[in-house]
Amino acid sequence: MIEDPISMCPCGHLLPYSDCCQKVHLDQKQATSAEQLMRARYAAFVVGNINFLYASFHPATRRFQNKKHIEAWAKESKWMQLHILRSTVNVVEFEAHYLDSQLNLQIHHERSNFKEIQGIWYYVDGKLL
Numbered sequence: 001m002i003e004d005p006i007s008m009c010p011c012g013h014l015l016p017y018s019d020c021c022q023k024v025h026l027d028q029k030q031a032t033s034a035e036q037l038m039r040a041r042y043a044a045f046v047v048g049n050i051n052f053l054y055a056s057f058h059p060a061t062r063r064f065q066n067k068k069h070i071e072a073w074a075k076e077s078k079w080m081q082l083h084i085l086r087s088t089v090n091v092v093e094f095e096a097h098y099l100d101s102q103l104n105l106q107i108h109h110e111r112s113n114f115k116e117i118q119g120i121w122y123y124v125d126g127k128l129l
């Protein structure tokens with residue numbers, strides 16, 4: 001992984017990826033809040049870490065996920081920016097700005113639910129807004 005020259009993590013934090021979301025990608029326990037997991041999931045879309053996206057689904061909803069669909073969405077899109085609009089202990093509302101395969105700007109606005117199980121945060125589901 002080549003570090004971004006301006007040392008900005010894909011999630012928008014002014015930290016090198018290796019000091020920010022990569023830590024979570026290597027060890028999901030490193031996310032200590034719903035928002036941190038949310039940021040790491042966005043960064044996983046940017047870097048194409050499909051296994052992390054899959055693994056960070058809550059066990060109850062993971063079985064409905066399709067890795068190929070996740071991968072197609074991650075790779076066809078050019079991820080531009082993440083905006084966290086609001087976050088509480090278990091809920092994060094965000095906008096993910098991306099260009100679709102036709103290079104049209106899309107804004108994915110979602111309110112996501114997260115749950116912690118034995119010290120590990122998981123993404124449960126989300127509502128498109």
Ligand SMILES: [Zn+2]
Nearest residue numbers: 009011020021
């Ligand atoms: Zn990050």
